[in-house]
Amino acid sequence: MKKIEILFRKFLLHVLLFFRKSAERKALPKIDHDSKLLFIRLNRIGDALVTTPLLYQIKKAAGCTIHILASRQNYFIFDNKDLADEIIIFNKNVKDIGGLINRINETNYDIIFDLHDDVSSTVSHLLAVTKSKHKVGLNKANKKLFSYIVPKLSSSKYHVIDRVMEFSNHLKLNIDTDSFNVIYSPKQDSIKTAEFFVNKHFAGNKFTIGINVSAGSDARFWGVTNYRKLISVLEEYDVHVVIMCAEKDLKHALEIAEQKYPIFYNPSFDVFSAMIGKINFLFTPDTSIVHIASAYHVPVFGLYVKYKTNDVIWSPYKSKFECVITTESTLENVNFAEVKEKFVPFFEKIFYEQSKKIS
Known part of the structure; x- marks a missing residue:
């Protein structure tokens, strides 16, 4: 119809x-x-x-x-x-x-x-x-x-x-x-909700990385095992890790977190956006949240599907940025080794630069 x-x-x-x-x-x-x-x-x-x-x-x-x-x-x-x-x-x-x-x-x-x-x-x-x-x-x-x-x-x-x-x-x-940059300002109540979450789960002023596992489509879900491997790499650094997801992906997030890491989810786009402003680095598949990261100048590592198109990817306009792009229709065959090779040097550069400012 x-x-x-x-x-x-x-x-x-x-x-x-x-x-x-x-x-x-x-x-x-x-x-x-x-x-x-x-x-x-x-x-x-x-x-x-x-x-x-x-x-x-x-x-x-x-x-x-x-x-x-x-x-x-x-x-x-x-x-x-x-x-x-x-x-x-x-x-x-x-x-x-x-x-x-x-x-x-x-x-x-x-x-x-x-x-x-x-x-x-x-x-x-x-x-x-x-x-x-x-x-x-x-x-x-x-x-x-x-x-x-x-x-x-x-x-x-x-x-x-x-x-x-x-x-x-x-x-x-x-x-x-x-x-030129994306303009978005969460409401004060949303900012307070994000601040409450951070204060509840994290002690000390450490570099915080948000790992968003949601992208609106199952085609852009990278897989529980891959996200667990990513977290294992991050455990080598003195950082806070928060798993971020849409409510529909909470089951995936729970499997990834294994009760070791806090999970942030909220049906409100405004509250979710406010949380982006509380992190120092975002790992995410392609989703509108990358534009919120740009508004906050939060560095982004992205996973992008570029299937049957020559269009320039919708990357965060004003954020420091690195990514892995697949020309297949899903992220299913994007292997961890390929991501790690690009992610680690990019992350370390951001981490060591910002850690000096945080401390």
């Missing part, structure tokens, strides 16, 4: 774009304190996180009003006064969509931005029926809908954040390119 729905949406989008007259191309207006901007960024948490550098820099440079149209899966990422003044949560209900269209038209945005890298049929139909003199998007199949087209940088050559930040090169704003 889902496949039929997707095909039907694609058909409707094809019809829309075939009969649609191309929008009049025009220069973008100057963005200043009085400007009202709408940014559309649906889908996943990671998609939202890599958008935050752009929003932060525009808000900082212009002091304008920014509204975000987000999905139920990612809206909370934008809940920060340095990113947005208002967050609108997209609802697929027909009645709600009608109200959303009216709301957008009544707000009279100076510019509407489609931040999606790929063509979204939902966003395309929304752009087609909403009013704004200026609609901006990347050079892709639905470009007819845009009055200003931003070049689409190659996903095989550029980091995803650099591709998103390309929008900023067309806005005539004084933006600090050296300070």
Whole structure:
């Protein structure tokens, strides 16, 4: 049923774009304190996180009003006064969509931005029926809908954040390119929860390494034996070790920890993110948490699946980083010896540098 729905949406989008007259191309207006901007960024948490550098820099440079149209899966990422003044949560209900269209038209945005890298049929139909003199998007199949087209940088050559930040090169704003980074600030209650966990389980101010074993997909679970071997290596150093996981992977985490190491799990993304800010090093498979590590400048060693794609991996943008990449569909055949060979020298460099600061 889902496949039929997707095909039907694609058909409707094809019809829309075939009969649609191309929008009049025009220069973008100057963005200043009085400007009202709408940014559309649906889908996943990671998609939202890599958008935050752009929003932060525009808000900082212009002091304008920014509204975000987000999905139920990612809206909370934008809940920060340095990113947005208002967050609108997209609802697929027909009645709600009608109200959303009216709301957008009544707000009279100076510019509407489609931040999606790929063509979204939902966003395309929304752009087609909403009013704004200026609609901006990347050079892709639905470009007819845009009055200003931003070049689409190659996903095989550029980091995803650099591709998103390309929008900023067309806005005539004084933006600090050296300070681009993911912006995310956990709530104080979440920070207190993380601090309580650390104080409960760890005595003394030691270098702390978090080992995250969850990545949303079983294909990116590295295996209990491999994680146990990793911990055995870390036992040679004077460090605290905490196993981190999603609630669904708690069984795996318990097997890995063998009642010797604390396990941190919490259904709240905000609390989990706060815990990233309490560690000195993160070992993790590819997941949105790497972007939180970037926000905190926490060094990361990652395990990445790069299956049938030439895209640049979504690495932490501002963290010291090393990884092992497999071109297979899972991490199943990534052997421990291969990981250890790259992990140990990278970890030791970080460990000895930071241990001096901690002591």
